[in-house]
Amino acid sequence: MELYVDLQLASENHQALPELAQFEAWVSATLIAASEQLRDEAELTIRIVDNEESQQLNHQYREKDKSTNVLSFPFQNPPGITLPLLGDLVVCKEVVEKEATEQQKPLISHWAHMTIHGTLHLLGFDHIEEDEAEAMESIETKLMIELGYSDPYLSEKE
Template identity: 60%
Template sequence: MKLELDLQLASTAPDVPTEAQFARWAELALAPYRSEAELTIRLVDSNESQQLNGQYRGKDKATNVLSFPFQCPPGLSLPLLGDLVICSQVVAEEANQQGKTAEAHWAHMVIHGCLHLLGFDHIKEDEAEQMEQLEIALLAELGFTNPYLTDAE
């Protein structure tokens, strides 16, 4: 699969992956569905994440990943998939709280976001189950454990 990745670093945080890692994770998620794709991943701080989450989802808080799919005009065929906006601070905090490595959680956020860009969702229970199973399988290919397991399970 051919991926053109535009990585935008609007925020810095510890343990931010390399561009090669972001590309590897995105390609893994997209390859079964696309032969080529153009994707922007923008790393932001909590303030920008909160502003975008409020504007587009009506939620007044920072969030881990936001997905903005590109809506191609009728009659055009472009490889442009869309944008992922990932909040570095939220990802770092969640990885720590959930007892995961930063790398595993970053990979999960990229894969999760890419699946949203492809049209997968988790609003309905059956759709959530399908999306989670895909994420679990893709993360397993990378050597990461099931991100939905808790210490109690």
């Protein structure tokens, strides 16, 4: 599968960010594990932002006036046209860092989890209903462990 990730660094602070290759590995693993059929190619944008942009987008699209860890904007192919575009992920650097500290998780592990979580949303997964949440969390947990990280929901299960 050919994967193209457009990494946009819109955050003022670029310290402690994962490398493009890491984002690509997380997205690729998610596509392989969660796609019903293997794609020949896939393209998405991952935009790393600060609190202000995250809050503005979260307010505009979800009517929640606060920043959030990851927003997913799936691409909708026009009727009759097939493009390899998955959509856009907008990840708030400050929220990811704060959550990793609060949840006592390694920062790189939380970046991986947020990328996998957001990519699953781009593929149509959701966690509104309990059964959907369980299915989505199961895929996330399996992928995180396969990639060498801890179960991201371990503290909730204890």
